Amino acid sequence: QSVLTQPPSVSGAPGQRVTISCTGSSSNIGAGYDVHWYQQLPGTGPKLLIYGNNNRPSGVPDRFSGSKSGTSASLAITGLQAEDEADFYCQSHDSSLSTWVFGGGTKLTVL
Amino acid sequence: EVQLVESGGGLVKPGGSLRLSCAASGFTFSSYSMNWVRQAPGKGLEWVSSISSSNSYMYYADSVKGRFTISRDNAKNSLYLQMNSLSAEDTAVYYCAREDQYCTEGICYAFFDYWGQGTLVTVSS
Numbered sequence: 001q002s003v004l005t006q007p008p009s010v011s012g013a014p015g016q017r018v019t020i021s022c023t024g025s026s027s028n029i030g031a032g033y034d035v036h037w038y039q040q041l042p043g044t045g046p047k048l049l050i051y052g053n054n055n056r057p058s059g060v061p062d063r064f065s066g067s068k069s070g071t072s073a074s075l076a077i078t079g080l081q082a083e084d085e086a087d088f089y090c091q092s093h094d095s096s097l098s099t100w101v102f103g104g105g106t107k108l109t110v111l
Numbered sequence: 112e113v114q115l116v117e118s119g120g121g122l123v124k125p126g127g128s129l130r131l132s133c134a135a136s137g138f139t140f141s142s143y144s145m146n147w148v149r150q151a152p153g154k155g156l157e158w159v160s161s162i163s164s165s166n167s168y169m170y171y172a173d174s175v176k177g178r179f180t181i182s183r184d185n186a187k188n189s190l191y192l193q194m195n196s197l198s199a200e201d202t203a204v205y206y207c208a209r210e211d212q213y214c215t216e217g218i219c220y221a222f223f224d225y226w227g228q229g230t231l232v233t234v235s236s
Contacts, residue, residue, distance in 0.1 A: 002155055034213065036222040038156075045206050045226035046148075046156065052213040052220060089156055091222065099172060100221070102156040 003028060004090050004103035011109040012080045020106045022073045022090030028101060030071035033093040037066055037075045040087040040105075049088070050075065077108070085110045113137040113225045115207050120230030127197050127234070133190040133207030133227060141165075141185040144210040146223060147192050149203035149232075157203075160192065161210065174200075197234045204229040 005023040012018040022035060029035060034053050038046040048057050050066040053073065065076045073092075077084060090103040119131040133145070147159040160181040161170045169181050180193040190207050208223035 034215075034220040034222075036220075038223075045228050046208075046223075047226065048222065048224045051211075051222045051224070052215065055213065057224065091156075093220065099170075100158040102158070105155040 002104035003094055003097070003101040004092060006088075006090060006103035006106045008104070009107045009109065011111055012077075013111045014080050014082065016080050017076065017078045018080060018108065019077075020075045020088050020090075020108070022075070022103050024071050024073075024092060024094075024101075026071065027096040028071075028092045028094040029068065029073055031095050033095070035066065035068050035073035036091045037064075038089045038091065040089065042086070046089065080110050082110050084108060113209065115209065115225055115227035117205060117207055117227045117230035120205065120232045122233045122235065123197055124236050125198055125234055128193070128195045129197065129232060131192040131194065131205055131207075131230060131232070135188045135190065135207075135209075138209070140183075140188040144221070145183060145190045146208045146210055147181060147190075147205055148208050148223070148226075149201075149205045150229070151200075151203040154203075159205070162190070194232070197232075199234050202232060202234045204231050 037050040039049045040046045053068040054066045063078045087105045089105050094101045114136045116134045144163050146161040162181045178196045182191045206229045207227045209225040211224040212219045
């Protein structure tokens with residue numbers, strides 16, 4: 001059971017918008033710790049997608065955006081493309097565990 | 112271009128040991144904290160261990176504390192993970208990841224900005 005909760009899967013047609021939620025608690029996201037998002041394409045290592053809740057590293061398209069409110073965070077992907085099909089993970093810090101924590105991952109399927 | 116290349120994975124019997132390596136290039140290795148993150152087959156990501164840029168601080172997940180030792184050689188641009196007393200629960204792909212920081216309002220938050228391709232560790236008799 002992951003400390004951060006994500007839906008196991010989401011799907012959308014090309015061109016559509018999808019969101020992936022990441023729900024935490026008062027010891028991590030709710031305590032004010034920032035949330036970061038990673039994309040993992042099949043058979044590869046994770047890639048940083050969003051850091052500090054809503055910042056994109058250089059090279060990440062602006063179709064990807066993040067937000068945070070209360071004890072949750074969300075990743076939004078607009079203009080879905082076939083190459084977006086991947087697993088997505090959120091990450092934050094937990095003060096009770098004194099460690100970095102990840103969500104269980106969400107598999108995005110582009111229909 | 113930042114590159115992280117893990118090696119050293121393989122099949123090991125329960126109770127055995129293994130040493131993983133991560134060769135870094137394309138950046139000033141000695142300026143960054145480094146981490147190991149693992150992913151069990153079909154599962155999510157789990158942070159394992161981190162080490163500060165100057166070798167001063169090491170941190171471990173409770174699940175590996177006392178059994179795993181992280182180290183680095185800044186002269187060789189290399190990160191290591193010595194794994195002892197391995198069990199089936201340690202079976203996973205092990206990734207090395209560079210740690211960067213994002214600071215806002217006087218508080219800094221760490222995230223992992225570059226990852227390797229991973230090396231598979233299988234613990235089985």
